[in-house]
Amino acid sequence: MSTAARPVLVVAEQLDATADMVVDQLNLRDVPVMRFDVAQFPQQLTLTGNHLPTEPGWSGVIDDGRRAVRLEEVRAVYWRRPARPLIADTVPQPYNLWAQNQADAAMLNVLAALPGVPWINNPHADRVASHKPQQLVASTRCGLRVPYSLITNSPDAARAFAKEAGGPLICKPILGGRLDVGDDRQLMVATHRVDAADFDDSISITAHYFQEDIPKAFEVRLIAVGGQVFGGKLITTSEAAGTDWRTDYQHIEYDTVDVPGRVATGVRRFLAHYGIVFGAFDFAVTPEGEWVFFENNPAGTWGWVENRTGLPIAAAHADYLAGAQL
Template sequence: MTSAARPVLIVAEQLDAAADMVVDQLNQRDIPVIRFDAAVFPQQLTLTAGHGSTELGWTGVLDDGHRTARLEDVRAVYWRRPGRSAIADTVPEPYATWAQNQADAALLNLLAALPGVRWINNPHHDRIAAHKPQQLTTATHCGLRVPRSLITNDPKAAQAFAKQIDAPIICKPILGGRLPVEEGRSLMVATHYVNAKEFDDSIRTTAHYFQEAIDKAYEVRLVAVGDQVFGGTLHTTSERARTDWRTDYKHIEYGTTSVPDHIIYGVRRFLAYYGIVFGSFDFAVTPDDEWVFFENNPAGTWAWVENRTGLPIAAAHADYLQGDTE
C-alpha cells in the first residue's frame, strides 16, 4: 500500500468540533480517514486482530459496517476524548462492567501496540501527563515559572502558606471534571479567591490546592502540536473572567501573540518528558511580560482558539498525522 493510501484513525465522540476540523484537513490532503467513537465498540464496530509466533506486530481489521481499515496499514491515531465501550443492555451486572473493561482494554491496547504509528496523544501517556502536581515539577525542570503552590488538608498549613505569600491566593481543583448536580445538570468547580481569615477545620474535608494569585496582563491558551506552537490570547474584561475565564465567556476578547523562544523551548521539553506531542497549555502573562505556567491539558480543547483567531491548529494536527508521504 502506498503511503498516501494509509489511513488515519480518528477516535472521538460524534459531536466534537476539533475532530471535525482535523478530518476536514486530512480530506483536503486525500488522506483516508476512518472516524469512530470507542463507544460504538463492540456493538457497532468489529475488531479482529491476530499475532503469529514470529510476526513483528498485530494484523487484522477494524470494520464499522461502512469502512474498513487493516491494522497493519494504519499510519496514525488521533485519540480525541472518545466515550467508553458500550455493552448491550441484555448483559447483566457484574458481567457488563467486566465486559466493558475488556472491550476498552482490547481496543486501546491493540492500537497502542501497532508499530510505527503516530499518536495524538497515546492515552497511556496522557494519563500521567494530566497529573497537575507533577506538572509543576516538570515545568520547573523545563525552565518555566510556576506559581507558589500548596496542597494540604491542614488548616494551619494553609494559614501559614497565606502568611508566607502575603498576597491574594486562589484555590483550584487538583483533578478536573464536573460534579453531577442533578439529572441533566453538572457543576464546574472553578478557580476562586479564598480568604485565609476564614480557614477552619472544613479544610480537613479533603485535599485543597492553593496557589498565589498571579497578576495578569492577559492569559494565553498555548496549543502545541508536534514542533508547532500557537499562542491564543485571552484579554478578560470582568472580575469573574479574570479569576477563571471559563466562567464568563462573554467578557473575553481573543487575539494572538508570538511565543517567546524560551517558552517554546520549555514547552517542547515538557512534551518530550511525557512522550506526548500535543498539549493545551494555560499561561498568564504578567504586566512585566513574564510568562507563568498554570497547567497543561494533554487532551485540551483548541477548536475555539482556531475559530476565534484563525490560527492553523487543525492543519498542524493534519501535518503531524500525515507524517512522511514519500
C-alpha cells in the same frame, strides 16, 4: 500499500466539531481517514486482532460495516476524547461493566501496540501527563516559571502558606473540575479566590490546592502540536473571567500572541518529558511580561482558539498525522 494510501484513525465522539476540523484538513491532503467512536464498539464495530510470535506487531481489521481498515496499514491515530464502549442492555450488571472494561482495554491496547504508529496523544501517556502536581515539577525542570503552590489538608499549613505568600491566593481542583449533580447535569468547580481569614477546620475534609494569585495582563491558551506552538490570547474584562475564564465567556476578548522562544522551548521539553506531541497549556502573562505556567491539559480543547483567532491548529494536527513530521 503506499504511504499515501495508509489511513489515519480518528477516534472521537460522533458530534465533535474539533475532530471534524482535523478530518477536513486530512481530506484536503488526500489522506484516507476512518473515523469512529469507541461507543460503537462492540455493537456496531468489529475488532479482529492477530499476533503471531514471529511478527513485530498486531495484524487484523477494524470494521464498522461500511468500511474496514487493516491494523498493519494504520498510518497514525488521533485519539480525541471518545466515549466508552456500549454493551448491550441485555447484559446485566456486574457483567455489563466487566464487558465494558474488556472492550475498552481491547480497543485501546491493541491500537497502542501497533509498532511505529504516531499518536495525538496516546491515552496511556496522557494519564501521567495530566497530573497537576507532577506538572509543576516537570515544567520547572523544563525552564518554565510556575506559581508558588501548596497542597494540603492542614488548616495550619494553609495559614502558614498564606502568610509566607504574602498576597492574594486562589484555590483550584487537583483533579478534574466537574461534579455530577444528577439529571445528567454537571457543575464546574472553578478556580476561585480565597481569603486566609476564612480558613477553618473544613480544610481538613480533603486535599486543597492553593496557589499565589498571579497578576495578569492577559492569559494565553497555548496549543502545542507536532513541534509547533500557537498562542491564543485571552483578554478578560470581568473579575470572574479574570479568575477563571471558563466561568464568563461573555467577557473575553480574543487575539493572537507570539510565544517567546524560551517559553516555546520549555513547552517542547515538557511534551518530550511525557512522551506526548499535543498539549493545551494555560499561561498567565504578568504586567511585566513574564509568562507563568498554570497547567497543561493533554486532551484539551482548541477548536474555539482557531475559530476565534484563525490560528492554523487543525492544519498542524493534519500535518503531523499525515507524516509531515517525518
